[in-house]
Amino acid sequence: MVQSKSIVLLLSLLAFVPFCMSHKIKGGGGGYLYPQFYDKSCPKAQEIVKSVVAKAVSRDPRMAASLLRLHFHDCFVKGCDASILLDNAGNIISEKGSNPNRNSARGFEVIDEIKSALEQVCPQTVSCADVMALSARDSTVIAGGPSWVVPLGRRDARGASLSGSNQNIPAPNNTFQTIFTKFNLKGLDIVDLVALSGSHTIGFSRCTSFKQRLYNQTGNGKPDFTLDQSYAAQLRSRCPKSGGDQNLFTLDYVSPFKFDNSYFKNLLAFKGLLNSDEVLVTKNQESLQLVKQYAQNNQLFFQQFAKSMVKMGNISPLTGFRGEIRKNCRMINS
Numbered sequence: 149m150v151q152s153k154s155i156v157l158l159l160s161l162l163a164f165v166p167f168c169m170s171h172k173i174k175g176g177g178g179g180y181l182y183p184q185f186y187d188k189s190c191p192k193a194q195e196i197v198k199s200v201v202a203k204a205v206s207r208d209p210r211m212a213a214s215l216l217r218l219h220f221h222d223c224f225v226k227g228c229d230a231s232i233l234l235d236n237a238g239n240i241i242s243e244k245g246s247n248p249n250r251n252s253a254r255g256f257e258v259i260d261e262i263k264s265a266l267e268q269v270c271p272q273t274v275s276c277a278d279v280m281a282l283s284a285r286d287s288t289v290i291a292g293g294p295s296w297v298v299p300l301g302r303r304d305a306r307g308a309s310l311s312g313s314n315q316n317i318p319a320p321n322n323t324f325q326t327i328f329t330k331f332n333l334k335g336l337d338i339v340d341l342v343a344l345s346g347s348h349t350i351g352f353s354r355c356t357s358f359k360q361r362l363y364n365q366t367g368n369g370k371p372d373f374t375l376d377q378s379y380a381a382q383l384r385s386r387c388p389k390s391g392g393d394q395n396l397f398t399l400d401y402v403s404p405f406k407f408d409n410s411y412f413k414n415l416l417a418f419k420g421l422l423n424s425d426e427v428l429v430t431k432n433q434e435s436l437q438l439v440k441q442y443a444q445n446n447q448l449f450f451q452q453f454a455k456s457m458v459k460m461g462n463i464s465p466l467t468g469f470r471g472e473i474r475k476n477c478r479m480i481n482s
């Protein structure tokens with residue numbers, strides 16, 4: 149009798165567990181991500197990240213875009229585990245040398261600066277993966293975009309994956325279907341894809357990332373006719389058929405440093421810079437409808453962007469005893 153009573157009690161307690169955990173995100177390793185993770189162990193953590201990011205963006209306004217992208221390129225490879233920050237060493241082949249990152253990913257020194265400020269106040273407490281998630285949020289806010297509460301408690305990987313970086317991160321000349329599949333494999337849907345692509349409202353691209361569209365879109369020596377032709381002509385003047393590969397172009401020619409919905413307005417005018425931007429309006433009805441909604445309603449874009457960033461930031465985190473808290477974001481602890 150006593151035994152059956154305690155079983156009933158246990159079962160009813162267990163029934164409440166999902167409610168208690170509903171604001172927490174389960175990570176691999178049995179732990180959870182939650183916003184208050186450092187409240188006791190490093191109460192100044194968020195303030196420190198924010199102030200270093202603000203300083204870095206005031207030195208170099210493009211840095212907001214670069215830090216936002218860094219988090220994306222980290223999360224799509226083995227989850228948000230700071231694997232992208234590791235330099236070549238021993239068995240580690242750095243993701244910094246992958247096709248999407250080489251001569252392109254930037255902001256590593258800012259992450260170092262944040263990490264060393266954190267190490268002074270709370271040594272080996274705040275993970276590099278969390279530093280990236282927080283800096284992506286702070287960068288968005290500084291550029292005029294929405295804010296969100298960042299679930300925390302990610303731990304840092306003890307390895308990198310060059311092949312994962314090459315394969316999982318969408319390329320600008322991938323088809324709509326390929327890009328969509330790469331997002332799906334990370335648990336992200338078409339709404340996330342369109343909203344997160346809205347990141348291209350800030351920052352820059354090199355000529356090499358969209359040159360194909362200007363001269364030889366399908367291999368027959370013809371440009372991409374879905375691109376507005378006067379915009380294309382402007383682009384050609386600084387992105388010639390040969391040379392100029394590293395020349396920089398704004399992803400959103402209207403307001404390159406302001407986080408707003410002009411990216412979506414540009415897409416509807418066929419002035420999206422990358423082929424991967426343009427396919428959102430030319431290859432799929434559902435994504436076209438979403439682009440129209442975000443172009444019309446900035447608030448709606450901001451709300452969805454914030455939700456999708458939290459979702460992206462929750463991709464397979466290392467928690468509990470998995471991974472480690474690196475002392476230096478560029479190398480694993482010895």
Ligand code: HEM
Nearest residue numbers: 213214217220252318319320344347351352353354357424
């Ligand atoms: C949908 C698939 C995506 C593709 C194919 C793509 C591709 C690219 C490419 C080719 C560049 C220019 C890189 C260069 O030429 O150096 C770029 C820049 C950028 N991307 Fe994406 N991207 C995608 C999604 C995202 C997402 C999901 C985010 C963030 C959540 C993001 C954030 C950025 C930012 C902020 C920049 C500018 C970075 C800077 O100025 O340093 N992108 N992207």
